[in-house]
Amino acid sequence: MSARKRRRVRGACELKTCLVVDESRVVRKVARRLLEDRGFAVAEAGDGMEGLAWCRAMMPDLVLLDASMPLMSGLDFMRRLRLEPGGRAPKVIFCSAEANLDRIREALDAGAAEYIIKPFDGDIVAEKLALAGMA
Amino acid sequence: MDDNVFLAELCAERAGLRIDPRKAYLIESRLAPVARREGFGSTAELVAAVRTRSEERLAIACVGALAPSQTAFFRDRPVFEHLWRELAPQIARRRADGVVRLWSAGCATGQEIYSLAMLQADEPAPTGPVELFASDLSERLLDRARLGVYSSFEVQRGLSARQLVRHFENRDEHFQLAKRLRQEVRWRRVNLLDDLSPLGVFDVVLCRYVLSSLTEEAQRRVAQALAGVVAPDGVLVLGNGEPPPPGFVADPAFGCVLRRAVDVRAAA
Numbered sequence: 001m002s003a004r005k006r007r008r009v010r011g012a013c014e015l016k017t018c019l020v021v022d023e024s025r026v027v028r029k030v031a032r033r034l035l036e037d038r039g040f041a042v043a044e045a046g047d048g049m050e051g052l053a054w055c056r057a058m059m060p061d062l063v064l065l066d067a068s069m070p071l072m073s074g075l076d077f078m079r080r081l082r083l084e085p086g087g088r089a090p091k092v093i094f095c096s097a098e099a100n101l102d103r104i105r106e107a108l109d110a111g112a113a114e115y116i117i118k119p120f121d122g123d124i125v126a127e128k129l130a131l132a133g134m135a
Numbered sequence: 136m137d138d139n140v141f142l143a144e145l146c147a148e149r150a151g152l153r154i155d156p157r158k159a160y161l162i163e164s165r166l167a168p169v170a171r172r173e174g175f176g177s178t179a180e181l182v183a184a185v186r187t188r189s190e191e192r193l194a195i196a197c198v199g200a201l202a203p204s205q206t207a208f209f210r211d212r213p214v215f216e217h218l219w220r221e222l223a224p225q226i227a228r229r230r231a232d233g234v235v236r237l238w239s240a241g242c243a244t245g246q247e248i249y250s251l252a253m254l255q256a257d258e259p260a261p262t263g264p265v266e267l268f269a270s271d272l273s274e275r276l277l278d279r280a281r282l283g284v285y286s287s288f289e290v291q292r293g294l295s296a297r298q299l300v301r302h303f304e305n306r307d308e309h310f311q312l313a314k315r316l317r318q319e320v321r322w323r324r325v326n327l328l329d330d331l332s333p334l335g336v337f338d339v340v341l342c343r344y345v346l347s348s349l350t351e352e353a354q355r356r357v358a359q360a361l362a363g364v365v366a367p368d369g370v371l372v373l374g375n376g377e378p379p380p381p382g383f384v385a386d387p388a389f390g391c392v393l394r395r396a397v398d399v400r401a402a403a
Contacts, residue, residue: 099287099308105300115296117287124291131295 015041016134017058021051021077022066022095027118031064031095034125038135048072052080059086062134064116067096067107075110082111091132095120138182142166142197145185149198150272151328151353165200169275199273203348204243208293209250210343214372214389218339219254222370222392223265226338229368233263238337240327240361241345242269245280245320246293248341252316253302268337270325277322283312327357336366343391344374354378370394 018040020031025046032042043060045051047069054060063081067074074094081087091113098104104115113132116124129135136144139156146152154162163178170181173193185194209215223235239248248269255265271277290299290310303310325334327345340361346354358380365371371383371393379385379393386392 099305099310101300101303101305101310104296108296108300112296115299117291120291121288124288127292 015039017041017060018062018064019043019051019054019060020064021045023047023069034122048077051077055081055084060090063090063092064095065092067094067098078110091134093128093132146198146201147350150326151349152202153348153350154201169196169200199275202272204276206243206246208246210293215250217389223260227260227263234266236266236337237339239269240340240342242271242280243276245269248320249312252319253298267320269320270323272326274324277324281322283317284309331360331364334364337364338366338369340365341372346377347374
């Protein structure tokens with residue numbers, strides 16, 4: 001996380017902020033475009049550790065979170081996020097190719113506001129943001 | 136006559152549908168599954184059979200396939216919540232048996248009527264039971280609706296993740312609505328150009344974005360026919376921007392929720 005990147009996101013502080021945590025650069029790029037189109041200032045992290053570092057530097061309003069990352073799962077990330085100062089505030093939307101309803105239920109029970117099943121498009125992101133109260 | 140012009144005329148004549156014969160790719164993609172299912176080698180062979188045989192079933196299968204089928208769960212969610220939390224209880228209180236009858240006309244794959252079934256399960260009406268009825272022109276779409284199986288794209292249009300886990304089961308790569316909710320709905324094939332009076336009277340008629348797919352003449356006929364089966368104090372819910380039938384006015388809160396003008400005056 002460079003100082004230049006942090007300044008760019010801080011500069012857009014009047015916007016709602018979203019941190020996209022996903023190991024896939026392609027997914028992060030697509031999510032960034034869709035979220036920026038909907039008025040978010042977007043930061044990206046490639047894994048859970050980088051995501052937590054971002055949150056410590058500047059807590060976002062929303063986290064779009066890959067459920068199945070290799071180093072730290074989405075659930076583990078969310079549990080650790082909630083222990084950080086201010087970490088209970090961000091809404092968390094899980095985003096995963098995992099479509100098993102038991103796994104989706106598990107994410108919701110752990111405190112996820114919504115769940116997006118990959119692949120997704122702009123309409124689905126807009127719907128889920130609205131349902132999470134982030135439209 | 137060109138096949139696509141023939142099909143456009145067939146759709147207008149049988150169901151009042153406005154089909155653009157220039158959209159050859161759309162016609163081909165919608166009819167190809169019908170041709171395969173009916174054992175024809177191509178859509179051209181299917182159309183030739185419709186032209187030459189006096190087989191109503193085949194003609195209706197083509198018309199049904201060409202009818203628009205776009206729908207979504209809770210399309211315009213505030214409208215559904217208003218309907219369920221405000222209007223249905225008001226109507227139920229005026230009924231001796233407390234029963235509210237709802238009809239989704241032109242239901243396509245059933246998402247709107249199932250949205251009401253989910254609301255009924257999540258927020259049971261305090262005033263009484265509801266009867267859920269749904270119809271479509273296309274048997275193929277009704278079969279899909281009865282089955283209640285949807286793709287991940289379909290369940291993510293309008294449904295919250297909580298509603299998904301509460302009311303659906305995994306079915307291979309898809310999701311199937313729970314049987315107890317599917318059983319709440321009565322289904323029937325209905326051509327909205329036919330006489331609708333044998334269906335009875337409904338407290339709420341949902342017919343969303345159907346009129347805008349019809350020819351002008353069919354729009355007038357269907358709107359009047361639907362108005363004829365709405366209870367005197369009931370509501371007709373069209374798509375946003377679809378014009379109300381004569382004698383109906385928009386609810387102040389939602390322009391697509393229509394009541395009889397006299398009923399609004401009485402309420403005022």
